[in-house]
Amino acid sequence: MGLISSVMGLLFGGNRNVVRETAELFRENREAGAQRSHSIQEQAMMQFGSEFAQPTQGAFDRFIDGLNRLPRPALALGTLGLFVSAMIDPLWFAARMQGIALVPEPLWWLLGVIVSFYFGARHQAKMQGLQRDLAASVKRAPEVIGNISALRSLRSDDPNAADPGPEASVNLAAVQPDSNPALTHWRTLRQA
Known part of the structure; x- marks a missing residue:
């Protein structure tokens, strides 16, 4: 029993844990990592807060700041x-x-x-x-x-914009349908 308690005392004695300390060389202690992360976040938030804390501005300063934000x-x-x-x-x-x-x-x-x-x-x-x-x-x-x-x-504000003019052939051409050879051929096939 003396050998086992000596080995255990060596590994875990004096508020030490050699196994844990050795494992932390290869893998981060999650609790200590979470504490570090929290500390970093807290410091960043304090820095942001101090960066954006502005003294009370006058109306002119607020107006100029507003103008500076307008061009884009x-x-x-x-x-x-x-x-x-x-x-x-x-x-x-x-x-x-x-x-x-x-x-x-x-x-x-x-x-x-x-x-x-x-x-x-x-x-x-x-x-x-x-x-x-x-x-x-x-x-x-x-x-x-x-x-x-x-x-x-080209503006069509005038009611006479679509007037084809005095020429009768233009008036007739505007109301006569164009010839369509494909449609004519289809109609002849359909009637046969």
């Missing part, structure tokens, strides 16, 4: 609005896009500087390509004006 949603919602307006009234949308083609080059540069400064991106190569494209589009101003007047003539 405004750009995203504005782009979605363009898609919606193109689906609702394509002629109106096309006329506005023709107008955008006439915006002078310095305004495009100014817009590019503002947007790239705000979002922190550098788009110099793209802007130079855009400059060439815009210079070409400004040269097409007379064509754009012609396109706008053609788009306005």
